[in-house]
Amino acid sequence: MRREKAPLWIGLLAALGAAFFIIPLIGLVVRTPWGIAARSLTSADTLEALKLSLIASLSSTALALVLGVPLAWVYARVDFPGRSVVRALTTLPMVLPPVVGGIALLLAFGRRGLLGSWLAMVGVSLPFTTAGVVLAETFVAMPFLVLTVEAGLRSMDRRYEDAARTLGARRWTVFTRVTLPLIAPSILAGSVLCWARALGEFGATITFAGNFPGVTQTMPLAVYLLLETNPEGSFVLSLILLVVSLLVLVGLRDRWLGLGAA
Amino acid sequence: MSLSIDAHLALGGLRLDMQFTLEEGEVVALLGPNGAGKTTLLRAIAGLLPLASGRVVLDGSVLEDAASGAYVPTEERSIGFVFQDYLLFPHMSVVDNVAFGVRSRAAALEWLERMGLARYASARPAALSGGERQRVALARALAPGPRVLLLDEPLAALDVSTRAEVRRDLKAHLSAFRGVRLLVTHDPLEAVTLADRLIVMEEGKEVQSGTPVEVAERPRSRYVADLVGVNLLRGLADHGAVRVGSVSVAAAGANSGEVFAVVHPRAVALHRARPEGSPRNVWQGRTGGIELLGDRARVRIEGDVPMVAEVTPAALAELGLVEGSPVWLSFKATDVAVYPA
Numbered sequence: 001m002r003r004e005k006a007p008l009w010i011g012l013l014a015a016l017g018a019a020f021f022i023i024p025l026i027g028l029v030v031r032t033p034w035g036i037a038a039r040s041l042t043s044a045d046t047l048e049a050l051k052l053s054l055i056a057s058l059s060s061t062a063l064a065l066v067l068g069v070p071l072a073w074v075y076a077r078v079d080f081p082g083r084s085v086v087r088a089l090t091t092l093p094m095v096l097p098p099v100v101g102g103i104a105l106l107l108a109f110g111r112r113g114l115l116g117s118w119l120a121m122v123g124v125s126l127p128f129t130t131a132g133v134v135l136a137e138t139f140v141a142m143p144f145l146v147l148t149v150e151a152g153l154r155s156m157d158r159r160y161e162d163a164a165r166t167l168g169a170r171r172w173t174v175f176t177r178v179t180l181p182l183i184a185p186s187i188l189a190g191s192v193l194c195w196a197r198a199l200g201e202f203g204a205t206i207t208f209a210g211n212f213p214g215v216t217q218t219m220p221l222a223v224y225l226l227l228e229t230n231p232e233g234s235f236v237l238s239l240i241l242l243v244v245s246l247l248v249l250v251g252l253r254d255r256w257l258g259l260g261a262a
Numbered sequence: 263m264s265l266s267i268d269a270h271l272a273l274g275g276l277r278l279d280m281q282f283t284l285e286e287g288e289v290v291a292l293l294g295p296n297g298a299g300k301t302t303l304l305r306a307i308a309g310l311l312p313l314a315s316g317r318v319v320l321d322g323s324v325l326e327d328a329a330s331g332a333y334v335p336t337e338e339r340s341i342g343f344v345f346q347d348y349l350l351f352p353h354m355s356v357v358d359n360v361a362f363g364v365r366s367r368a369a370a371l372e373w374l375e376r377m378g379l380a381r382y383a384s385a386r387p388a389a390l391s392g393g394e395r396q397r398v399a400l401a402r403a404l405a406p407g408p409r410v411l412l413l414d415e416p417l418a419a420l421d422v423s424t425r426a427e428v429r430r431d432l433k434a435h436l437s438a439f440r441g442v443r444l445l446v447t448h449d450p451l452e453a454v455t456l457a458d459r460l461i462v463m464e465e466g467k468e469v470q471s472g473t474p475v476e477v478a479e480r481p482r483s484r485y486v487a488d489l490v491g492v493n494l495l496r497g498l499a500d501h502g503a504v505r506v507g508s509v510s511v512a513a514a515g516a517n518s519g520e521v522f523a524v525v526h527p528r529a530v531a532l533h534r535a536r537p538e539g540s541p542r543n544v545w546q547g548r549t550g551g552i553e554l555l556g557d558r559a560r561v562r563i564e565g566d567v568p569m570v571a572e573v574t575p576a577a578l579a580e581l582g583l584v585e586g587s588p589v590w591l592s593f594k595a596t597d598v599a600v601y602p603a
Binding site: 184 | 305308310335336337338339341342343345349351352353354362363402403406
């Protein structure tokens with residue numbers, strides 16, 4: 001790559017752009033009361049929220065994989081009437097305010113919701129449960145996975161699938177042994193985006209699942225509520241979220257970028 | 263065993279209309295320029311592209327019949343396919359690639375052994391050279407024991423230095439295969455060395471077919487004539503002459519009807535002034551491109567009937583020809599081969 005010296009104005013604006021992200025992070029590190037950090041870190045409440053966050057975000061990523069990869073495949077491969085409409089509707093949560101998403105979920109799966117009343121009859125209640133948290137996070141995060149995987153499917157060389165068919169492979173075998181491995185980089189990238197979005201999810205979760213410690217109170221909810229009663233505790237939780245995110249980003253960066261470049 | 267094909271379909275700007283039958287004992291090459299529809303035809307035979315009309319019948323059993331809607335899916339056709347860029351699965355080892363169709367690692371290893379590739383069994387395809395990849399692709403296609411083998415430009419992805427060796431190996435494997443063999447190529451050398459019969463294809467249609475010798479002796483299109491390196495004229499025969507546009511070419515053996523006339527460039531002589539003597543065909547033209555081929559020079563003569571002449575470099579120097587200079591050409595009526603169009 002050719003090394004270039006930035007013109008003054010571009011350099012200044014770029015520095016400002018970088019500072020905009022870095023200064024708040026420094027603030028978080030500098031203002032965190034390290035004395036109580038260790039205690040907060042191991043407090044039961046914190047550990048519970050962290051555990052719940054990880055379980056819910058990983059579960060919703062798993063759910064998004066199970067439902068989202070087939071959805072992406074249908075979008076990429078099957079030409080059905082109204083595809084663009086359905087596709088737009090399932091992409092909507094990416095731009096929808098999450099609170100609105102939460103309300104929509106309540107109207108669908110709430111006790112008096114479209115499906116919720118039926119679910120209630122068989123004894124299933126989703127709002128204000130951990131399952132509800134998973135649902136809310138999946139609702140908001142799955143489109144990231146679907147779009148990434150769909151792009152991967154569209155850009156892959158489909159003649160590999162033809163080659164597999166001439167070797168006697170049926171469609172399911174082609175899908176599992178050829179298509180999925182070939183789009184693995186897209187699936188990984190989509191999963192990371194989806195998981196990160198689910199981990200940070202706030203609006204849809206608090207609207208649909210509420211804020212019950214140990215049941216639906218994920219880290220972002222805990223951080224926000226602590227800010228009113230115990231600001232220093234919320235700094236500590238924020239820092240924990242920051243470290244977890246950073247670890248994931250650093251851990252996946254090489255593989256992710258490496259695969260992206262291949 | 264025989265495979266009969268009657269394929270009609272349209273794809274993009276191409277209209278494909280091909281009808282022929284392949285027998286077990288022969289290796290057939292589909293020869294044609296890029297864009298002639300050769301790959302499209304192979305894909306249709308394999309069931310990867312649906313026919314608009316026509317049928318594909320293997321040994322009496324219908325693989326596809328557009329009229330009745332009968333369609334045996336690709337995976338059940340027993341057709342081995344070697345793709346142009348081989349399409350080895352990049353995420354599998356070489357042995358897993360070969361085992362994919364035959365569903366047995368032992369059988370796959372045996373095939374690799376036979377191809378002299380056993381030491382690469384656990385390597386990824388990306389680590390192999392072009393020639394090795396070609397052999398893995400061939401092993402993968404042959405391992406499940408197909409009844410038909412289709413090869414799409416099997417040597418095109420290789421560099422020239424390895425092509426001759428791989429071609430020799432491929433010829434051996436082709437003759438060892440018991441079944442119908444069809445290969446696609448745009449390279450006449452490949453077609454002539456590997457195949458017993460050529461089907462020449464242009465713009466989705468068959469132009470001519472026959473043994474390599476038959477095709478070379480009686481080209482029926484400019485494409486084939488250029489491949490063989492002869493002058494091909496087409497006109498109306500009239501008792502000892504062929505009318506090509508405004509020019510009447512004297513040709514022994516021309517009787518009547520629409521005919522092709524072939525003149526070998528070596529039979530065409532060049533002169534600075536109008537030649538005296540016996541040749542019946544004499545006319546003036548302008549020197550076009552000059553190309554040196556070993557100890558011969560090919561000179562293109564522009565005019566009402568463009569011709570190519572082949573002379574020695576010494577003669578070329580003596581004539582003092584440069585591009586654009588006027589020149590006389592002559593050839594004997596007995597050097598013109600005439601056959602019905």
